[in-house]
Amino acid sequence: MTRFFSFICVLLCVTSSAHAYDRITGKAFASRSEVIAQHGMAATSQPLATQVALDILKKGGNAIDAAIAANAVLGLVEPTGNGIGGDLFAIVWDSKSKKLHGLNGSGRSPKSLKAEYFEKLGLNKIPSYGPLPVSVPGAVDGWFELHAKFGKLPMSDILAPAIKYARDGFPVSELIAYYMNRSVSRLGEYPGFKETYMPNGRTPRKGEIFKNPGLAATYEKIASGGRDAFYKGDIARIIASYMKEQGGFLSYEDLASHQSEWVEPVSSNYRGYDVWELPPNGQGIAALQILNVMEQFDVEGMGFGSEQYIHTFVEAKKLAFEDRAKYYTDPDFNKTPVDWLISKKYAEQRKQLIKPDQAAKRYDAGPYEGDTIYLTTADKDGNMVSLIQSNYRGMGSGMTPHGLGFILQNRGELFALQKDHFNAYAPGKRPFHTIIPAFVTKNGQPWLSFGVMGGGAQPQMHAQIIMNMIDFGMNLQEAGDAPRILHSGSSQPTGEVMSDGGYISLEKGFDYEVERALIQKGHVLRDVSGWFGGYQAIMRDPQTGVYYGASESRKDGQAAGY
Known part of the structure; x- marks a missing residue:
């Protein structure tokens, strides 16, 4: 009898230790708890x-x-x-x-x-x-x-x-x-x-x-x-x-x-959340353009990591980045049509160009109707x-x-040397910028302050963070830890033009079958380690005022509060 109870004790101890050791997130990728504090937070x-x-x-x-x-x-x-x-x-x-x-x-x-x-x-x-x-x-x-x-x-x-x-x-x-x-x-x-x-x-x-x-x-x-x-x-x-x-x-x-220069942030609403970016000479509105296109699809129904989600996202990114290459510049020298580019009407037009089963080799910029920390x-x-x-x-x-x-x-x-380019070099001009801070409000109240470092990857990652949280139900930490999609090779503000569709890099965590399906659609896949950005975020509970902080393992970062 004593041996029986000893065996049961060992079994229970092993079982409970296993559950304590494996933090169950319900996700297929590793993550950790959010940092939660009441008086202040830094990430x-x-x-x-x-x-x-x-x-x-x-x-x-x-x-x-x-x-x-x-x-x-x-x-x-x-x-x-x-x-x-x-x-x-x-x-x-x-x-x-x-x-x-x-x-x-x-x-x-x-x-x-x-x-x-x-x-x-x-x-x-x-x-x-x-x-x-x-x-x-x-x-x-x-x-x-x-x-x-x-x-x-x-x-x-x-x-x-x-x-x-x-x-x-x-x-x-x-x-x-x-x-x-x-x-x-x-x-x-x-x-x-x-x-x-x-x-x-x-x-x-x-x-x-x-x-x-x-x-x-x-x-x-x-x-x-x-x-x-x-x-x-x-x-x-x-x-x-x-x-x-x-x-x-x-x-x-x-x-x-x-x-x-103090400037007015600009926003677009994504499924009830107002996502805010700064206007050019930065690239922040590219994230809004991507989200406006993605909002027209059943992103939640596609499922995180599915080939249809990745394909649609990459095509939406290509569309936004062609406009980025043509229009984004110092507003003191050329007027970027910001209101039009981030409008729902424009997104509806651009969405029609996306083919569900074929990757585009290139898109033209739309016509105008009106390392980092x-x-x-x-x-x-x-x-x-x-x-x-x-x-x-x-x-x-x-x-x-x-x-x-x-x-x-x-x-x-990042200036272009073509004379007729929006972002053409000129004395006393601000160059095109890749670095972009982001903010999200809901019902006029602050909800999320976040950013993802990483050059041209930043608008792509901003959009993915938002979809991870709003469409896929991830918490603040999981949204940053989830494996990321990076498309490279779009036309650039320096004048280079995309002609071959570029290539996709998928962080580890996506299924091989998904990769194979993307290749069948005409996408080119390439491994690129170390270029998936660096995420920091603080979220505020509008009811309690409690802060949630997150920082990912791709960098040396830390979120902490008190």
Whole structure:
């Protein structure tokens, strides 16, 4: 009898352990629980930045203060994706006005660099690295615009954690160590790079303490002297002098004349939810165009991961990206027909082009009838910030002004050199931008602040996150962990035209039978590892005010609250 009860005990213990070990999500992919907190939440791509954001909130700062502080830390600990040499975009939900505010913090091309210069060099595309793709870095001005409108704590307090980490050092994470080392072959030849990022003759390895005294000094000047310390002081003079030495065109006058622009976010309703993006020169409205087309199909009935869902999504993406290639540009130079492009009427017209059993080799843009970081924060008062910031290609152009501790962006590479193109290069013009923050409201109340880093993948991933939650019933964490669909090869804002239909990359987790069915429809499948984005999100329960946070395992990110 004793042996019998011992056997039953062992069986029960084994059974209960198995259930405790396997978190049942009802999904075919691995996930984890959402982070849930009442007073504040932060989700960034680096745990150190997330913790700094929470510290700022606990100190009495608001979501805007926390977002700026986290961004400053990310510029130090994740230089492979962002920094003050790059641009910034943000969407802010202000709990006082109960309204969304959009900030375009992107910089302009050098006024002295004329399009004819590229012709003389015989170029049909702006180079990826070196002095020519450099445009004015807008991030710092973006910080101060956000702070002036919504900030609570002094900027000196907000930047203090980043300054301390830059001076005292921090342990480099595995992913960042990998990407920093990969950058050496492309950027190591440019003056200033090695002295900043290779103090021991190489980039830091995983777990090694890395210090950036140049960036600490730069942050200190900004904290005490404000945005003018960056755009009109010694920092601007050093940047201008360095660029001249490298044969570049970015000048002191370009920096001194820079200013961000407050813009009205634009939206489209998807099955009762208002999805908000910023208008061009960014690509955010491509996500709205995709969703408008997808709303006309029974997405839920298709089922997540089905060949019909993937086929329809990819074709909707192709349609949106052809418009992206033709129309998206700096609105100061060409008027993008935003209202028409994100209208339901236009989506109905475009939907008719999709064939259920055949992949299109190409679509024409419709006629007009009328590496990056993302972070999000939320505070006890209901303010929420959706912020994205980038140098464009990983660490940027390679232009590393001496002693300042950061690299200038290469966003200017995204201009087209065809004279009649909407996005054609011009002096003093903002280039097409890939980085896009997103926000969702329901019944006029804030519901979701989110973003997915990853260049041209971002509108595709924005749309997938929304469909994962609304059509497929996934929770906030599952929506980010679900395997993703990436279509590459559409026409580009730089002028390249799609002619062969491009190709699909499916993250692991989709059935082989689905892949085979897609090939039979004419799609080309190709494996591309590491290009499926980096997701962060905060969701607010409108009844209780409780926050839900999510961050995925594709990056080093962390969602945390208190």
